[in-house]
Amino acid sequence: MTAIPLRTRRKFLKDLGYISVGFSLLGACSGVEDPMMAERIAFEGPLPGSMGRAKNVNAWLQILEDGSIRVLSGKVELGQGIRTAIQQMAAEELDMDLEMVQVHLAETSVTPNEGYTGASASIQNSAMSVRYAAATARQELLGLASTKLNTPITDLLLYNGKVKSKQSKESLTFAELLEGVQIEREVILPLPIKDFREHRYVGKAIPRTDILDMVNGKAVYIQDLRFPGMVHARVVRPPGYSSQLISLDESGLRKEVSGVMKTVIKGSFVGVVTKREYQAIKAEQYLKNHSAWTATSTFPKPENLYAHIKMIATGPETVKNEGDVAAAFESAETLKATYSKPYIKHASLGPACGIALFDGEILHLWSHSQGIYPLREALATMLTIDANKIHIIGVPGAGCFGHSTADDAATDAAILALEYPGKHVRVQWSRHDEHSWDPYGPAMITTLEASLDKNNKINAWKTEVWTDSHSTRPNKDAGTVLAARYLDPPHRMKSRGYLGGGHRNGDPYYRIPNMTLNAHYYEGPFRTSSLRSLGSFTNIFALESFMDALAEKAGQDPLEFRLNHLEDDRAIEVIQKVKVLTGSQNILDGEGIGHAFMRYKNTDAYIAVAAKVAVDKDQGNIRLIKMWAAVDVGEVINLDGLTNQIEGGMIQAASWTLKEQVTFNTNKITSTDWANYPILRFPEVPDVEVAIIDRPNEEAKGAGEVPVPPTAAAIANAIYRACGKQVYDLPITPEKILKASSKMLHSHTNYSTPNHFVKAKNEPPLPASPLSKPPSPV
Amino acid sequence: MPTYHLHINGSQKEIETEADTPMLYVLRDYLELNGPKFGCGLSQCGSCTVLIDGKASTSCLLPISSIGEAKITTLEGLASHSGKLHAVQQAFVDEQAAQCGYCLNGMVMTAVGLLNTNPNPSESEIKNALEGNLCRCGAHTRIIQAIKTAAKNL
Numbered sequence: 001m002t003a004i005p006l007r008t009r010r011k012f013l014k015d016l017g018y019i020s021v022g023f024s025l026l027g028a029c030s031g032v033e034d035p036m037m038a039e040r041i042a043f044e045g046p047l048p049g050s051m052g053r054a055k056n057v058n059a060w061l062q063i064l065e066d067g068s069i070r071v072l073s074g075k076v077e078l079g080q081g082i083r084t085a086i087q088q089m090a091a092e093e094l095d096m097d098l099e100m101v102q103v104h105l106a107e108t109s110v111t112p113n114e115g116y117t118g119a120s121a122s123i124q125n126s127a128m129s130v131r132y133a134a135a136t137a138r139q140e141l142l143g144l145a146s147t148k149l150n151t152p153i154t155d156l157l158l159y160n161g162k163v164k165s166k167q168s169k170e171s172l173t174f175a176e177l178l179e180g181v182q183i184e185r186e187v188i189l190p191l192p193i194k195d196f197r198e199h200r201y202v203g204k205a206i207p208r209t210d211i212l213d214m215v216n217g218k219a220v221y222i223q224d225l226r227f228p229g230m231v232h233a234r235v236v237r238p239p240g241y242s243s244q245l246i247s248l249d250e251s252g253l254r255k256e257v258s259g260v261m262k263t264v265i266k267g268s269f270v271g272v273v274t275k276r277e278y279q280a281i282k283a284e285q286y287l288k289n290h291s292a293w294t295a296t297s298t299f300p301k302p303e304n305l306y307a308h309i310k311m312i313a314t315g316p317e318t319v320k321n322e323g324d325v326a327a328a329f330e331s332a333e334t335l336k337a338t339y340s341k342p343y344i345k346h347a348s349l350g351p352a353c354g355i356a357l358f359d360g361e362i363l364h365l366w367s368h369s370q371g372i373y374p375l376r377e378a379l380a381t382m383l384t385i386d387a388n389k390i391h392i393i394g395v396p397g398a399g400c401f402g403h404s405t406a407d408d409a410a411t412d413a414a415i416l417a418l419e420y421p422g423k424h425v426r427v428q429w430s431r432h433d434e435h436s437w438d439p440y441g442p443a444m445i446t447t448l449e450a451s452l453d454k455n456n457k458i459n460a461w462k463t464e465v466w467t468d469s470h471s472t473r474p475n476k477d478a479g480t481v482l483a484a485r486y487l488d489p490p491h492r493m494k495s496r497g498y499l500g501g502g503h504r505n506g507d508p509y510y511r512i513p514n515m516t517l518n519a520h521y522y523e524g525p526f527r528t529s530s531l532r533s534l535g536s537f538t539n540i541f542a543l544e545s546f547m548d549a550l551a552e553k554a555g556q557d558p559l560e561f562r563l564n565h566l567e568d569d570r571a572i573e574v575i576q577k578v579k580v581l582t583g584s585q586n587i588l589d590g591e592g593i594g595h596a597f598m599r600y601k602n603t604d605a606y607i608a609v610a611a612k613v614a615v616d617k618d619q620g621n622i623r624l625i626k627m628w629a630a631v632d633v634g635e636v637i638n639l640d641g642l643t644n645q646i647e648g649g650m651i652q653a654a655s656w657t658l659k660e661q662v663t664f665n666t667n668k669i670t671s672t673d674w675a676n677y678p679i680l681r682f683p684e685v686p687d688v689e690v691a692i693i694d695r696p697n698e699e700a701k702g703a704g705e706v707p708v709p710p711t712a713a714a715i716a717n718a719i720y721r722a723c724g725k726q727v728y729d730l731p732i733t734p735e736k737i738l739k740a741s742s743k744m745l746h747s748h749t750n751y752s753t754p755n756h757f758v759k760a761k762n763e764p765p766l767p768a769s770p771l772s773k774p775p776s777p778v
Numbered sequence: 779m780p781t782y783h784l785h786i787n788g789s790q791k792e793i794e795t796e797a798d799t800p801m802l803y804v805l806r807d808y809l810e811l812n813g814p815k816f817g818c819g820l821s822q823c824g825s826c827t828v829l830i831d832g833k834a835s836t837s838c839l840l841p842i843s844s845i846g847e848a849k850i851t852t853l854e855g856l857a858s859h860s861g862k863l864h865a866v867q868q869a870f871v872d873e874q875a876a877q878c879g880y881c882l883n884g885m886v887m888t889a890v891g892l893l894n895t896n897p898n899p900s901e902s903e904i905k906n907a908l909e910g911n912l913c914r915c916g917a918h919t920r921i922i923q924a925i926k927t928a929a930k931n932l
Contacts, residue, residue, distance in 0.1 A: 086805075108880070211870060212871050214870075214879040215870050215871055215882065216867070217811065217812045217852070217853040218812065219812050221880065222877065258796065276799075276803070278795075348880075349913070356827070396878070398914070399877055400912055401914075431817070431822075460805045580840050644917070680918075681912070682908040
């Protein structure tokens with residue numbers, strides 16, 4: 001870890017100069033000795049976005065009878081460890097033992113409406129809101145104690161659920177101070193918060209407590225919930241997106257499958273309710289075999305996917321335009337390259353599950369949705385019932401890394417529970433449906449063009465991005481939930497969702513005087529939505545591969561070339577750190593180390609990634625040996641949670657980079673299980689090493705998406721260094737390596753013009769699809 | 779419906795169900811165990827792994843009628859009667875070897891199966907043993923470390 005000065009520039013914090021409660025863990029726990037007082041400093045803002053909707057302390061934090069704290073957060077636990085991070089925040093500000101803080105996540109009408117759990121924003125919004133609510137609660141409790149104990153605040157100690165007078169040693173519990181009333185006070189700035197130098201939890205590697213529950217087989221996930229009398233259900237999904245039900249013959253169902261309670265047919269939505277889970281699976285199969293559907297719309301030929309995308313795309317829409325790129329390109333030789341990425345799946349290990357109970361008045365739903373309030377709006381529209389009649393309880397699910405199928409399973413359960421009231425109806429999706437109906441991360445094309453000046457610095461840069469929507473998450477438009485599209489009448493999705501995610505990180509963070517970023521939006525053949533880091537994955541794969549190409553053109557070391565275009569000290573430091581991490585590596589013949597840098601969204605966390613690979617030149621086989629990351633997310637909340645996110649994100653992105661793509665033919669999606677949608681398996685997994693640069697005086701930024709985008713480029717650059725082959729189209733497979741020519745800049749085999757390191761006046765031909773038949777390995 | 783007598787986690791269980799019901803559904807739906815997870819139903823991901831006579835096996839395609847006298851151990855049956863965790867369970871906690879943890883059952887059970895026959899596995903032996911177990915979060919390196927730690931503490 002890099003040591004950083006304790007006192008550096010502070011944007012929002014200034015020293016208030018008074019001493020408040022401090023803490024000695026030992027003393028507090030034993031009760032023998034009163035703790036020291038920790039310094040508080042004034043936080044002047046801004047408050048997190050989540051507080052815009054919930055400013056009062058009691059929206060975030062409640063004091064319980066026994067003096068313990070219940071924290072309320074609208075976010076969902078999906079393996080990112082947010083529960084522990086939130087617990088740390090409250091315990092820190094209120095100087096409590098962690099065990100005295102319980103965290104209540106995501107439940108409509110109970111927790112704040114924080115929209116979606118996504119965009120790496122849970123720390124920035126939820127955890128920070130809890131920090132400020134807890135700090136405000138502390139002020140309130142000290143004020144009340146001062147009055148009741150007739151003691152000035154400066155003579156009070158607040159810790160572990162009580163406030164005590166230093167002089168009289170008299171103390172009152174939080175519950176005694178509040179007398180049954182919660183703290184309604186608004187969070188107002190400036191607000192005294194604990195000086196980070198006095199932190200005992202925040203910034204530390206506090207272990208998660210839920211892993212103990214996992215190894216013990218406790219009911220952790222929505223799939224583990226059981227209720228008395230609960231019944232099981234499956235939905236018979238159509239053979240394709242636009243298929244409609246023609247007929248269904250269920251006459252022999254009950255003879256064939258035991259335990260069938262009800263078949264539900266509403267338009268083209270078909271569900272079946274059974275007593276036992278495996279009976280539901282058999283009943284679904286029976287109904288699938290005894291139903292007729294209209295043909296679905298066709299898909300483009302896989303080898304024409306990228307041409308199809310360019311054909312149907314609109315635009316370009318100029319997202320950013322600085323200086324005069326056209327003029328700069330007029331007087332210079334330019335380098336141009338096109339990069340592409342196929343559709344990729346969320347591919348959660350646990351297929352979606354939803355449980356619903358209609359009690360005659362209220363529809364209760366248990367869901368691993370990332371946005372319970374928006375889901376409630378979609379369901380209210382679909383079912384034409386008042387949102388207040390829908391009660392949704394967030395329950396952890398398997399990691400899904402974006403908007404996947406959780407909302408759809410909840411919607412299935414809601415429809416079936418209304419048809420089968422009085423019982424908990426549990427809908428479990430199959431692997432086939434999870435892989436087939438998932439809203440994929442969209443296929444993308446990113447074309448880059450740049451010129452160097454006489455000092456070998458980038459003078460002008462142009463990015464063109466072709467992208468579908470990167471978020472079709474639920475909202476009041478009922479068509480955002482899958483089953484609604486098959487009801488009678490169907491709800492069509494009205495909007496395109498969030499298009500802007502496609503050009504995220506399309507504009508380099510490097511200092512370049514002339515820069516244009518254009519986006520072309522297409523509405524493609526597959527259902528798409530947000531997948532970890534949205535468009536940044538493709539864009540940074542393109543940008544950071546291209547930076548290596550430009551560095552080679554400039555005759556410079558790739559990292560030095562990047563540093564020559566950076567002025568931000570934090571950016572420079574992550575690059576220098578990763579250089580140190582990889583500095584002592586021995587590079588054997590056939591091996592290479594590649595690097596990539598990113599500042600996420602160009603406003604958030606900094607990361608530099610390195611990858612070491614070995615490439616077998618005859619077979620093209622790639623062995624990923626090790627990956628490194630140097631990361632700066634600002635203030636670190638949970639050191640181990642952060643490290644875990646970065647390690648895991650690099651491994652997941654390595655899997656995307658080397659293995660993953662949705663496959664299809666003109667009639668259907670063909671990657672419907674793990675055999676035909678392979679992901680990285682243990683023998684292929686590299687070592688990983690992560691260095692965190694903690695900057696407690698800088699705003700904490702999210703980490704979940706951060707390791708993903710630079711990983712692809714680091715691997716691609718390492719492969720180039722190992723074997724001299726540059727692959728422009730993901731995933732990077734042995735076949736593509738063998739097919740690629742061995743000269744950088746001229747090696748883009750997808751171009752018919754072999755040498756595109758020329759003043760690029762004409763649009764180059766489209767890259768071939770990754771799905772076209774690869775040549776046989778040599 | 780036929781009745782089956784199964785040895786599960788040291789006890790005898792009587793289950794009345796269809797002969798083709800896979801073991802995974804017997805464990806989760808009838809015996810209300812949470813350890814084995816449904817991940818694919820195709821024996822491709824390892825989430826549903828249990829021990830059959832000490833050997834790790836997926837349970838999602840295994841019909842109850844094929845079990846016979848075999849002794850089944852699930853995640854719930856690893857700890858001692860006094861509640862002391864198995865060395866592998868403890869190592870997963872100590873190494874914080876999980877993100878979402880959905881795959882964890884399969885990782886722990888496969889590791890126990892490995893250590894039953896090979897108490898000192900090399901890193902490549904660990905990786906090969908876990909080849910059938912998928913993890914989407916990328917907790918692989920922590921999982922490998924946890925198994926190394928468990929081998930030391932066995």
